[in-house]
Amino acid sequence: MNAIVKLDYVGVPSQDTERARTFYGETLGLRQDANTPSEFWIGETCLSIWEPASFGIPFSPQKNGHLALHVDDVPAARSELEAKGVEFIGETMDSGVCHMAFFNDPDGNDLMLHNRYAPAG
Template sequence: MDLKLEVLVLPVSDVDKAKAFYVDTLGFRLDADFPVHDGYRIVQVTPPGSACSVIFGEGLTTAPAGSAQGLHLIVTDIEQAVGELVGRGVDVDGPFHDATGAFHHADGTHRIPGLAPGRPSYGTFAGFADPDGNAWFLQEITVRAPGR
């Protein structure tokens, strides 16, 4: 059975502010903006090159605004991606790598500034947040692990 991740739901406090951030600042494609009725609005955006979309709006989740953490966007050149985001006005932390050489710690401990030594795939990260504090990471992958 194939299972494909299609949509992530983000909790936001201000739909129009989130829409401006994701579409105008980050450059995500606007797929839909459906104001169904008072208290129920669906905005769907898709990161460039992604098969998975992001939905936010009103009446879509009971999660507190800004509570989505650890969302990852994959890039092939993290320095270029960080530079582009900074150029778009996004406050980016990184690039960095974890002292263990594995996936980064959620609390920011063991974080070492700069590219992972030897720049292996999966080893370098950068982080940013949307206006509500939903936390995103860039992860550099240039060669995928077998079977991916």
């Protein structure tokens, strides 16, 4: 088998693409792709919003597979998003190697703010 060398994109299901675009672009501040309005860039990874219903697939939000969105300061980023109306699930966690704050997008997909402060071992 050829070696897997990177993650090309992550598909995020939505029931309302325009609402999702607003959330990911305006609320989270992700860079929208110049050619494809339903795609956003996080570093070299593309986040692609899609509507399962348009492919005849029932909608179901992504659960328990949190997209870990790197920020330099989780508490500060959390405060900024809370000021924009984002509701977080529980308190910010410290695992001993990273800080995490969990929330959902408007479609119920699991997301987290994440910062690994300890070196990878």
